[in-house]
Amino acid sequence: MFVYLTDVWKHSKMPANSNSINRYLCLVSVLFCLNSQLTAQIPQLEESQRQWLGERIFQNECNAHFDCLTSWNEGEEFPSLGIGHFIWFQANQEQPFTETFPALLASYKNLGYSLPTWLTDLSDPDSPWTSREQFLQEINSDKMVELRTFLANTKSVQVDFISQRLYDSLSVILAHSSGNSTAALEETFLQIAHSHPPYGLYALIDYVHFKGTGTNSAERYKNSGWGLLQVLQEMSNRPTTLWSFVQAAETVLERRVENAPLVRNEQRWLLGWKNRLQTYLPTLATLPINN
Incomplete structure (x- = not known):
């Protein structure tokens, strides 16, 4: 149901010769075992609780503003999308942060959701915007409104994705203890x-x-x-x-x-x-x- 650590790696855009691969391979066997054990212990929330959780996250990240579902904050070099402000990098963009939007899209596909057509038409998983200025110029375009609407109507998927990311992060935390x-x-x-x-x-x-x-x-x-x-x-x-x-x-x-x-x-x-x-x-x- 969820995108796990290996899927997140697969949908990342890390260069093949990156030193991060070595760190990843050193931890992957430990993380896989820990993640498998912890996945079975995720709290089972009722649908009403999942909806509430999504609204709380949406409130904290976006002040519950619909337009905030597609954002590019001043001073940042990437857009932030969805209730969890999932970030999306351009091709070959290196940042000291974890890219999450491609993995979220993969989760939607795994669950059988139909993504906005313009997203499925992209030839690669890279962000199509090369600058904040371009992004803001297109903020009210049909494709941007369609994306905001899609994200607003599928908060529960994002909640599940965020929840799984949390448990994956616990595996990393335990590996550091x-x-x-x-x-x-x-x-x-x-x-x-x-x-x-x-x-x-x-x-x-x-x-x-x-x-x-x-x-x-x-x-x-x-x-x-x-x-x-x-x-x-x-x-x-x-x-x-x-x-x-x-x-x-x-x-x-x-x-x-x-x-x-x-x-x-x-x-x-x-x-x-x-x-x-x-x-x-x-x-x-x-x-x-x-x-």
């Missing part, structure tokens, strides 16, 4: 994922979109990261609850601000980050309990 911490991280992750459906899964999905997995060694201030890996590690001496996850995430982000270069003035963003974390908590729940 060692000893007893591996089992503890996996247990914490899965308990949060199953906590107060669909809030727990939403919290994990959104945080990975929000601040990453924490496995990229380049994403560090004073050798300290701020992704999901660091949040799970911060929970090692806390109860395994959704409330503890939010508190641990706040601690990790506060540490990021403290470690950030003064010139970045990241303190200005901290309140907004914490407000976003609060959306992970069930509105009807009153007391932190283990779930």
Whole structure:
């Protein structure tokens, strides 16, 4: 049903002589085993919960604006598409980010969806826009409106795709841990994922979109990261609850601000980050309990 790690690699556009291939091959056997085990443990959400999850992600990434489903942010070198802002690169474009839109399209095809005709007519999986200016000139074109409509009407597919990407990222996180911490991280992750459906899964999905997995060694201030890996590690001496996850995430982000270069003035963003974390908590729940 989903596009797995090997499919994501197949639909990426990494040059054949890239050093990334060597890193990939070193991890693939471990990741495949971990991914196979974890896939069976994905929370089974009801359709209404999946729809809610999609709307929450759409709200966080796009402020629930229809036009935002096809975006190219100022200062970026690629478009961001769909409720999860899946990015799409041009041919031979190298970026320190993970391209996801081609793999999402592959997932649609695997599920039997009919893509907009202009997408299926493309001769390769590369983005057809060569600049932000060209993209914005075509923002109200028939093909762009058709793409936004298609993405708006298929949020549940994107939710499932994002969910699977989250579990694939856990495999990478576990591959970066060692000893007893591996089992503890996996247990914490899965308990949060199953906590107060669909809030727990939403919290994990959104945080990975929000601040990453924490496995990229380049994403560090004073050798300290701020992704999901660091949040799970911060929970090692806390109860395994959704409330503890939010508190641990706040601690990790506060540490990021403290470690950030003064010139970045990241303190200005901290309140907004914490407000976003609060959306992970069930509105009807009153007391932190283990779930």
